[in-house]
Amino acid sequence: MTGQARALTEPMAKEMATAATALSFDEAFTLHHRAVFRTARSVVRDSALAEDVTQEVFLRLYRNLDATPGEDLLRAWLLRVTLNVARNTLRGQSRSMARDNEYQKETMQDWFAPAPEEDYERRVAIEGARRALEKIKEPMRSCLLLKQQGLSYKEIAVTLSLKETNVGSLVARGRKEFARVYGKIGGSR
Amino acid sequence: MRECLDEAILQSYFDGELSGKHLEGVTSHLATCNTCAVTAREIEAENGLLAAAFAPEFETAVPTEQLRRRIDAAIAGLQTQGLPVNESSASTVRAWLQSLVAPLSFGPQRAFGYAGLVLVLGFAAILGITQWRTAGPVVDQVASTDDVSRPTKGFLGGTTAPVDVQTVTPDAQPVGTLPVSAPSPRNAVAKRRTTNSATHSSGSVANKASSQPDEKVKLLPGERSYLQTIAKLDSTINASDRPMRPALQAEYQRNLALVDRALAATRDAAKKNPNDPDAAEFMMAAYQNKVNLLNTVAEARTFNRQQD
Numbered sequence: 001m002t003g004q005a006r007a008l009t010e011p012m013a014k015e016m017a018t019a020a021t022a023l024s025f026d027e028a029f030t031l032h033h034r035a036v037f038r039t040a041r042s043v044v045r046d047s048a049l050a051e052d053v054t055q056e057v058f059l060r061l062y063r064n065l066d067a068t069p070g071e072d073l074l075r076a077w078l079l080r081v082t083l084n085v086a087r088n089t090l091r092g093q094s095r096s097m098a099r100d101n102e103y104q105k106e107t108m109q110d111w112f113a114p115a116p117e118e119d120y121e122r123r124v125a126i127e128g129a130r131r132a133l134e135k136i137k138e139p140m141r142s143c144l145l146l147k148q149q150g151l152s153y154k155e156i157a158v159t160l161s162l163k164e165t166n167v168g169s170l171v172a173r174g175r176k177e178f179a180r181v182y183g184k185i186g187g188s189r
Numbered sequence: 190m191r192e193c194l195d196e197a198i199l200q201s202y203f204d205g206e207l208s209g210k211h212l213e214g215v216t217s218h219l220a221t222c223n224t225c226a227v228t229a230r231e232i233e234a235e236n237g238l239l240a241a242a243f244a245p246e247f248e249t250a251v252p253t254e255q256l257r258r259r260i261d262a263a264i265a266g267l268q269t270q271g272l273p274v275n276e277s278s279a280s281t282v283r284a285w286l287q288s289l290v291a292p293l294s295f296g297p298q299r300a301f302g303y304a305g306l307v308l309v310l311g312f313a314a315i316l317g318i319t320q321w322r323t324a325g326p327v328v329d330q331v332a333s334t335d336d337v338s339r340p341t342k343g344f345l346g347g348t349t350a351p352v353d354v355q356t357v358t359p360d361a362q363p364v365g366t367l368p369v370s371a372p373s374p375r376n377a378v379a380k381r382r383t384t385n386s387a388t389h390s391s392g393s394v395a396n397k398a399s400s401q402p403d404e405k406v407k408l409l410p411g412e413r414s415y416l417q418t419i420a421k422l423d424s425t426i427n428a429s430d431r432p433m434r435p436a437l438q439a440e441y442q443r444n445l446a447l448v449d450r451a452l453a454a455t456r457d458a459a460k461k462n463p464n465d466p467d468a469a470e471f472m473m474a475a476y477q478n479k480v481n482l483l484n485t486v487a488e489a490r491t492f493n494r495q496q497d
Contacts, residue, residue, distance in 0.1 A: 029260065034251045042246070051256060058260045059267070120444050122245045124451065124478065129242040131474065135467055148243045153206050168206065169197035172232075176196075179235040182242055184458040185451065185471050 023071050025062055032075050033058070035149055036082050042145055043086035045130065053086045060085075076158035079146065083159070132182040140174030147171050194218060194225050199232055409459055410469070415476035422483035426490055433490065441486050448479045 023031070036057050041050035060081055061068060069077050133141060139160050146156045156171075157164040194202075194215060201207050202215045219226055408416075426433075433441065455472040462468045 029257065033253065033256055037251045037256065038247060047252070051252065051259065054256055055259050055263055058256075059263055062264055062267070120440075120482075121447060122249075124447060125242075125245040126249070127474075127478075128451070129246060131471060132242070144239070147204065148239060148247070153201070153204070168201040168204070169195075171204065172196040172200035175200070175232070175235050175239060178242070179238055181467065182238065184462075184468055185455060185475075 023074060025058075025065060028061060028074060028078070029058060032078050035075060036078050038149065039079050039082045039145065040086045042130075042133075043083065044089055049089060050086075053082060053089055056085050057082050073155065073158055075151065076155040079151070079155075080159045080161075083142065128182070128185045132178055132185060135181045136174050136177050140170050140177065143167060143170045144174040144178060193222060194228075196228070196232070199225070199229055203229075203232055203236055409456070409463075409472065411473060412476070415473070415480065418480050419476075419483060422480065422487050425487045426483065437486070437489060441482075444482055445479075448475065448482055451475045452479060 033054060037050055037054045040053035040057070041047060044050055044053060057078060061078065068074060133145065136144065139162060142160050143156055143162075146159060151159065153164055153167040153171075156162070156167050162170070198207075198215060202212070207215060219229055432438070452472070452475040455468070455475045459465070459468040459472040
């Protein structure tokens with residue numbers, strides 16, 4: 001997994017290296033671990049795997065601290081690595097294996113934790129949004145996801161290797177498509 | 190700015206990506222152009238929908254402390270392996286402490302190992318309990334339903350008939366005579382009876398079931414087995430001499446309403462778009478949610494009954 005992902009990230013790290021206001025590793029973790037974890041979870045759809053991905057991403061940051069971009073684009077760099085690592089993680093597992101694991105996990109959750117009502121509602125809501133998001137094509141899907149996490153168009157462009165001028169129209173198309181698909185789930189409420 | 194604005198510009202406007210003259214231009218155009226004002230309101234509404242849809246996911250807790258511990262341990266691991274690292278800020282004492290902690294931490298592989306062990310032990314324990322307390326045959330029925338009713342391969346085909354008809358106990362009540370306290374399955378059946386929009390495979394195992402008396406009914410593909418499972422679980426839940434605990438009852442009804450709402454919406458969509466695989470998949474997922482909910486409640490009821 002690492003070779004390919006590193007090949008993708010390293011040139012970017014060099015090109016963006018603006019040693020200007022570099023954050024310390026601790027600051028970077030405090031500021032960005034939530035975005036990394038959530039982005040990872042949205043791809044791998046599993047908290048334990050998302051933790052693995054987050055760990056790998058911050059280890060890469062640790063190893064490349066001198067070569068990472070300054071404060072303004074650090075989040076974009078981290079999320080770009082996150083998407084690479086998360087997708088490789090998914091690819092690394094055979095699909096059926098992943099599904100079986102997920103199935104077993106869900107089963108066990110049902111057995112052991114009859115969740116309180118809020119949790120159940122929340123779970124249904126999260127699942128609905130994920131299902132709808134899954135139907136959106138890339139790169140619109142990632143644009144939407146990153147936008148919802150509060151990234152600027154510039155950060156989105158850097159994360160996904162897009163032209164910044166295209167991000168607005170991709171977000172717009174993704175938004176429309178999401179509203180259409182989400183409506184089918186009855187999510188328009 | 191006389192020309193109407195395209196959606197990308199309007200999107201950028203709402204996302205706070207415009208500045209200076211551009212921003213002023215859009216603002217003044219929106220004040221005078223009715224068409225664009227309408228589009229702008231639509232975009233605003235859809236942005237709100239998106240934010241609301243993602244909120245539950247983003248509000249879910251992030252395990253900050255655990256992540257921090259894992260990453261510190263992993264960095265300590267890097268340092269003890271003598272791999273080249275670019276930062277030397279972690280003190281040697283801290284690294285030494287972390288190296289002590291490292292063997293206790295859950296690396297990914299170890300975590301999977303433990304998870305597997307826990308799964309196996311958990312299933313063994315449940316099996317053991319159900320065998321040991323043979324108080325009610327219902328337990329076996331629920332358990333076996335649970336096993337076979339969760340399709341692990343794609344929802345779309347409908348060929349992975351999620352329920353084994355052989356497991357229907359002879360005394361399972363037919364759908365039409367279900368007790369009143371859980372109205373939803375009958376609603377679903379009633380809705381099913383009014384629809385003629387899709388065909389079902391006439392040779393399927395599901396046709397054996399005597400609990401579907403109306404043979405003229407056209408089900409959407411794959412629906413029948415879910416309906417059977419639901420009816421069966423429903424009768425399990427209601428086939429008790431004592432009433433449900435009030436707390437469980439309230440929670441059950443609320444969650445059931447939630448699931449049924451989703452089911453009705455997805456079913457409508459699937460009916461209107463018979464050729465849309467997404468719509469069919471969403472509907473099957475809604476059915477699966479209902480089966481999962483009923484399973485959980487049936488299990489809770491059986492367990493409580495045994496404890497009394």
